[in-house]
Amino acid sequence: MKLIYTGKTKDVYELEDGNYLLKFKDDCTGENGVFDPGANSVGLTICGVGKAGLRLTKFFFEKLRAQGIPTHYIDANIDEATMTVKPATVFGQGLEVICRYRAVGSFLRRYGKYVEEGQPLDAFVEVTLKDDGRGDPPIIDDALDMLGILTLQEYQVLKDLTKQIGAVVKEELAKKGLELYDIKFEFGRIGEDGQIALIDEISGGNMRAYKNGVCAEPLELEQLMLEE
Amino acid sequence: MKLIYTGKTKDVYELEDGNYLLKFKDDCTGENGVFDPGANSVGLTICGVGKAGLRLTKFFFEKLRAQGIPTHYIDANIDEATMTVKPATVFGQGLEVICRYRAVGSFLRRYGKYVEEGQPLDAFVEVTLKDDGRGDPPIIDDALDMLGILTLQEYQVLKDLTKQIGAVVKEELAKKGLELYDIKFEFGRIGEDGQIALIDEISGGNMRAYKNGVCAEPLELEQLMLEE
Numbered sequence: 001m002k003l004i005y006t007g008k009t010k011d012v013y014e015l016e017d018g019n020y021l022l023k024f025k026d027d028c029t030g031e032n033g034v035f036d037p038g039a040n041s042v043g044l045t046i047c048g049v050g051k052a053g054l055r056l057t058k059f060f061f062e063k064l065r066a067q068g069i070p071t072h073y074i075d076a077n078i079d080e081a082t083m084t085v086k087p088a089t090v091f092g093q094g095l096e097v098i099c100r101y102r103a104v105g106s107f108l109r110r111y112g113k114y115v116e117e118g119q120p121l122d123a124f125v126e127v128t129l130k131d132d133g134r135g136d137p138p139i140i141d142d143a144l145d146m147l148g149i150l151t152l153q154e155y156q157v158l159k160d161l162t163k164q165i166g167a168v169v170k171e172e173l174a175k176k177g178l179e180l181y182d183i184k185f186e187f188g189r190i191g192e193d194g195q196i197a198l199i200d201e202i203s204g205g206n207m208r209a210y211k212n213g214v215c216a217e218p219l220e221l222e223q224l225m226l227e228e
Numbered sequence: 229m230k231l232i233y234t235g236k237t238k239d240v241y242e243l244e245d246g247n248y249l250l251k252f253k254d255d256c257t258g259e260n261g262v263f264d265p266g267a268n269s270v271g272l273t274i275c276g277v278g279k280a281g282l283r284l285t286k287f288f289f290e291k292l293r294a295q296g297i298p299t300h301y302i303d304a305n306i307d308e309a310t311m312t313v314k315p316a317t318v319f320g321q322g323l324e325v326i327c328r329y330r331a332v333g334s335f336l337r338r339y340g341k342y343v344e345e346g347q348p349l350d351a352f353v354e355v356t357l358k359d360d361g362r363g364d365p366p367i368i369d370d371a372l373d374m375l376g377i378l379t380l381q382e383y384q385v386l387k388d389l390t391k392q393i394g395a396v397v398k399e400e401l402a403k404k405g406l407e408l409y410d411i412k413f414e415f416g417r418i419g420e421d422g423q424i425a426l427i428d429e430i431s432g433g434n435m436r437a438y439k440n441g442v443c444a445e446p447l448e449l450e451q452l453m454l455e456e
Contacts, residue, residue: 092342093342109362110357110362110365111362113321113357113361113362114321114377124370124371126371129342133341137338137339139338139339140368142354143339147339147342
């Protein structure tokens with residue numbers, strides 16, 4: 001197998017059969033040793049975070065598969081910290097799709113004139129460009145369409161899928177006493193027909209979830225979610 | 229008459245009959261003495277810029293009136309540098325609506341991964357919140373709707389009006405050999421039925437227009453537009 005991409009939190013290999021293998025690493029995004037799912041740099045390395053993230057990803061991707069929601073997931077090997085996935089092409093040079101249930105993070109920084117910190121938001125979906133150098137700028141549907149990244153119809157599919165997947169995650173977290181504040185997803189096109197599907201991962205590093213008013217660290221979140 | 233608001237480029241008075249009087253000042257936005265319609269601070273004061281801006285505003289608002297496009301305009305007194313307008317309420321605490329024909333300014337700073345400087349854009353419309361402290365953040369229709377600033381239907385009206393008005397300005401500029409790159413508008417609700425109408429002004433300070441590849445300063449633009 002061939003290494004084709006080295007990411008901040010995982011590496012990607014191409015397999016002989018054309019599928020991809022994702023190798024989860026023990027790095028997470030943040031600044032100065034403090035976890036921040038919205039940050040663009042690797043801020044800390046936590047032993048075991050890769051496998052814990054993969055276990056949670058496997059948990060959610062299998063839930064989504066059972067509900068018929070399209071993802072790139074094939075299977076996972078926890079011991080090896082690897083996940084086998086279908087090859088996918090991303091939109092443009094990559095998008096992040098955020099679903100927000102409470103006003104925190106960059107939403108609060110932008111719209112603090114109109115919202116209080118922590119104010120409930122009704123599964124609000126927004127898209128940002130993956131562009132570290134420009135701070136992952138938010139972008140509207142008309143701009144995505146004009147720049148040839150995504151059509152207006154595809155934007156609607158993305159938005160609907162995001163709300164569906166966000167609802168699944170939110171419900172599972174609630175079962176463990178965790179409240180989901182926001183979560184970010186990546187999507188791509190898979191298969192011959194280019195179906196829009198969830199790609200990447202769903203782990204503690206992609207979301208802000210609170211327990212008793214305190215934001216859970218990724219590893220803590222994964223432990224809470226996966227304990228029997 | 230009573231002073232009710234002191235703005236960066238004009239003051240607003242309430243008249244006895246309930247209408248408002250706008251007094252144009254000789255200040256324009258920019259930084260370090262360089263004009264920038266996207267800036268939030270008064271960067272320079274140019275003698276005569278107030279009256280020149282009013283003359284151009286009068287020119288455009290009368291063109292729009294002739295075409296049946298709703299504005300707050302009643303009439304203007306160039307000698308006094310004043311414009312009488314209908315009272316209007318703004319959306320939320322104020323929005324700016326931008327129409328872009330070429331990729332420059334904040335659009336280029338945000339989406340430079342996908343566009344070249346000066347690349348043509350097809351009358352692209354986007355909305356920003358008036359919020360100096362937060363750098364006038366762009367905002368999507370779903371967020372405007374969720375935050376109670378504007379409904380999705382009103383957003384569509386705003387977008388359509390912006391394209392219509394932008395086209396009028398672009399055409400008039402072209403007659404004088406100027407190419408409109410981008411322009412920003414403000415809208416409000418006027419009259420008993422709360423009709424959405426253009427408010428504020430249309431002057432050199434609201435737009436970037438180029439002549440022979442060089443961006444025209446506000447006063448130069450107004451002189452070029454209004455010379456016989």
